[in-house]
Amino acid sequence: xxxxxxxLKKTDNKYTLSVYPDSNPIVNKYKxxxxxxxxxxxxxFCNENGYYSIYESDRYGFNNxxxxxxxxxxxxxxxxxxxxHGACVNRPNDLTSVLRTLSKKSAINxxxxxxxxxxxxxxxxxxxxxxxxxxxWIYYPNDLSDLQYEISNNVLIKYLSDLNFTQKLKxxxxxxxxxxxxxxxxxxxxxxNKDKDKDKEKDKFNYKKFISFIKISKLRKxxxxxxxxxxxxxxxxxxxxxxxxxxxxxxxxxxxxxxxxKKKFSKNDYALIKQIVxxxxxxxxxxxxxxxxxxxxxxxxxxxxxDGHYNVSGYKKIAEKIxxxxxx
Amino acid sequence: xxxxxxxxSPFCLTIxxxxxxxxxxxxxxxxxGLNNEYYLFYYIFFFFFFFFSFISFFIxxxxxxxxIILFSSVVLAVFLFEGYLTFNTKTKxxxxxxxxx
Numbered sequence: 001x002x003x004x005x006x007x008l009k010k011t012d013n014k015y016t017l018s019v020y021p022d023s024n025p026i027v028n029k030y031k032x033x034x035x036x037x038x039x040x041x042x043x044x045f046c047n048e049n050g051y052y053s054i055y056e057s058d059r060y061g062f063n064n065x066x067x068x069x070x071x072x073x074x075x076x077x078x079x080x081x082x083x084x085h086g087a088c089v090n091r092p093n094d095l096t097s098v099l100r101t102l103s104k105k106s107a108i109n110x111x112x113x114x115x116x117x118x119x120x121x122x123x124x125x126x127x128x129x130x131x132x133x134x135x136x137w138i139y140y141p142n143d144l145s146d147l148q149y150e151i152s153n154n155v156l157i158k159y160l161s162d163l164n165f166t167q168k169l170k171x172x173x174x175x176x177x178x179x180x181x182x183x184x185x186x187x188x189x190x191x192x193n194k195d196k197d198k199d200k201e202k203d204k205f206n207y208k209k210f211i212s213f214i215k216i217s218k219l220r221k222x223x224x225x226x227x228x229x230x231x232x233x234x235x236x237x238x239x240x241x242x243x244x245x246x247x248x249x250x251x252x253x254x255x256x257x258x259x260x261x262k263k264k265f266s267k268n269d270y271a272l273i274k275q276i277v278x279x280x281x282x283x284x285x286x287x288x289x290x291x292x293x294x295x296x297x298x299x300x301x302x303x304x305x306x307d308g309h310y311n312v313s314g315y316k317k318i319a320e321k322i323x324x325x326x327x328x
Numbered sequence: 329x330x331x332x333x334x335x336x337s338p339f340c341l342t343i344x345x346x347x348x349x350x351x352x353x354x355x356x357x358x359x360x361g362l363n364n365e366y367y368l369f370y371y372i373f374f375f376f377f378f379f380f381s382f383i384s385f386f387i388x389x390x391x392x393x394x395x396i397i398l399f400s401s402v403v404l405a406v407f408l409f410e411g412y413l414t415f416n417t418k419t420k421x422x423x424x425x426x427x428x429x
Contacts, residue, residue, distance in 0.1 A: 151359060151362055151363070152358070152359070157360065157362075160362075161360070209414065212414070213407075213410055213411065213414055216406060216407070216410045217410075218410055218413035218414055219406065219409055219410045219413060222413070224366070224369070229365070230365050231362055231363070
């Protein structure tokens with residue numbers, strides 16, 4: 001991807017890379033933890049369908065046409081991880097764009113790759129605007145494991161412990177852009193030095209692996225369930241309160257993974273999530289039963305029938321179902 | 329064996345106290361008390377271990393010998409299995425999962 005970035009950068013300086021928020025150093029000279037990417041840039045995202053998806057980011061660094069933020073009323077606002085972000089398709093084939101096309105109403109995408117529940121809630125706290133009618137929490141089954149990292153992040157945890165905490169990210173986009181540009185430069189340096197360091201690394205004693213071995217981490221992980229069910233419930237409850245205070249209706253959309261109908265998939269996690277959402281009285285849109293189960297071969301919704309993000313037809317079907325559901 | 333028998337109880341007691349302190353650190357300081365539910369099992373397990381260590385000071389020497397054999401076998405089996413999970417390349421499919429973000 002770095003090669004593509006450097007080649008495209010020569011043709012237009014507006015090209016940039018999509019950097020996961022958690023790739024930025026938590027302690028940095030700008031004293032912020034960003035929840036989006038570089039603003040007003042041609043962002044190179046990912047390649048799973050045989051081409052690199054590229055989008056022009058909005059004023060806050062999300063995957064939206066910039067003018068969407070000027071609309072008086074916002075019908076749909078989506079928050080989630082890479083699936084909401086639009087991996088790995090171009091506009092107008094991502095979830096939010098399809099909703100925009102179908103409804104002919106405004107829709108804002110606040111999804112970003114690597115987001116977990118706490119980062120999604122933090123994003124809503126920072127960027128939710130008063131004129132939004134429907135908020136969609138797009139859930140993918142790896143979100144609960146992302147929560148483990150998020151809770152150990154000193155900045156993110158403040159969103160959970162202090163309801164008035166804000167980083168005022170909307171007003172610090174210049175700092176966010178600078179920080180991510182620094183991170184890209186660091187990544188470039190690291191990749192360029194990787195080959196040189198490879199031989200050195202071979203000789204190094206792997207302390208992390210040793211400590212993990214002493215702590216029998218792998219065995220414990222395979223026995224005990226994922227940390228954070230109660231925190232997930234707490235975050236979802238806070239999200240509901242936040243959207244209620246904003247006069248918006250909250251929907252929870254459950255996206256199925258590639259292994260959903262295979263043995264590897266944990267039905268317990270699915271049941272647990274559904275139970276939490278129902279307990280909080282949030283509308284649950286189950287994409288597995290509504291879309292994937294009705295399809296003879298649901299793997300057609302994945303690139304080349306392989307594990308990954310959805311393809312164009314996958315996102316289209318899901319967006320159509322969400323649209324129909326909300327128009328009932 | 330006599331030396332092992334002599335140090336077994338103080339060793340278990342020290343380890344159990346250290347593990348309880350470490351669990352408290354992880355639960356209350358590192359995670360700010362946000363994962364108490366997850367650490368509850370560890371508290372129960374290590375307090376049980378502490379209790380067992382205390383009892384082991386007063387048990388019959390023969391039973392102690394059996395306990396040492398049982399204890400070392402369990403520890404060895406656990407670390408052998410952990411070694412298998414750590415170093416067996418076939419179990420590294422979780423790394424692929426991480427690409428879905």
